[in-house]
Amino acid sequence: MKRDFNFWVLILVFGMPMLFIAFIAGLYFIPCGFNSDCSKSSLPAIIHTPIPTIIPASMPTRESGEAVAAGSKCLVNARTLLSGWVNSGYQEAEAFRFTDNNGTACQATYADVKTLFQEGNLWYSGASACITCHNSDLASAAAQMDLSSYAGITAGSRRASADVQGNDILGGGNWDTAKLNDMLFIAQKMPLGRPAGAIPPDGPVIFAGTQVAAGSEAATPAPSTEEVARPSNPGDPGEAIHLNGNPVQGKVIYQANCAVCHGEDGEGGVLNPGSDDGTIPPLNPIDSTLVDSDYLLFATNLDLFIQHGSTPEGTNPEKSMPAWGEANTISQQQIADVIAFLISLNK
DSSP states (O other), rough: OOOHHHHHHHHHHHHHHHHHHHHHHHHHHHOOOOSSSSSTTOOOOOOOOOOOOOOOOOOOOOOOTOOOOOTTTTEEEEEEHHHHHHHHHHSSSSSSEEOTTTTEEEEEHHHHHHHHHHTSSSSTTTTTGGTTTTSSSSSSSSGGGOOEEEHHHHHHHHSSSSOOOOOOOGGGGGGOOOHHHHIIIHHHHHHSTTTOSSSSSTTTEEEEEEETTTOOTTTTTOOOOOOOOOSOOOOOOGGGSSSSHHHHHHHHHHHHHHHHOTTTTSSSBBBOTTTTSSBBSTTOOOOOOOSSSSSHHHHHHHHHHHHBBBBBBBOOOOOOBBBTTTTTTSSSHHHHHHHHHHHHHHH
């Protein structure tokens, strides 16, 4: 019995290593054969699946003067985007034009602009979104101003309640006089808590709007078939259209000189015997053919009447529009201010 036990002990001691060596050898020689590089492997040939070409991470840059395909995104700073929107009449749905940081003609809508107010970490690293403090809860909103919606932005600041119009922050369509421009770029007081030097002078750069190909009919609105109203007296636009108008001052000038005929707020209704219409045309709302989303075109349409005057159609109209500009009754700056006020009435 003892001898049998010793025999099996010897078998285990010497047999186990031999079995282990045989196992390792089998793992190598069975698939690869008796060579060191597995060139005579008995495994079936590997079928390789083609890998699609990987798109480069950076696309080729556009050469100067090379045509641009309409629809490509534009790279633009906040100041350019906001000024283009405001100066074009800050419409909610209509597209406005601007030139991006690469000098490319582009167009965008309010949907692009609102990103500047609603996105965090945009103006500087760690910055809260503007709507964090300026939201629809006017009771707690900073400056009682709501930047979370188009209606809130155009309603202005310092609002007593949601149904009350506040202080205009868009300059009546003139970016140079807009409070928003002053706070963000001139006085540089907002966004609140901005570290010194953390924001470029023209604000953050974002992708917004789309590029407009030269001569693209799709990007350019079809011209209206309705003829734009013109004064009876001929003449070119005056210097006023190139000046920055102040709608607040314009209201004062308007009420002192124009309200007697056109109404306190431009509502019209003043009788004008002898004219075909029988009344003096209202300015709020104004003749729709004079309105244009392009601030300069809108201003020009109004300027022609103010500069040169006009006599309404009729047998013998009692009242006519004076040539305020030609007669130097009011200055060109005052005309610019009145234009800014009238445009603000027709938003």
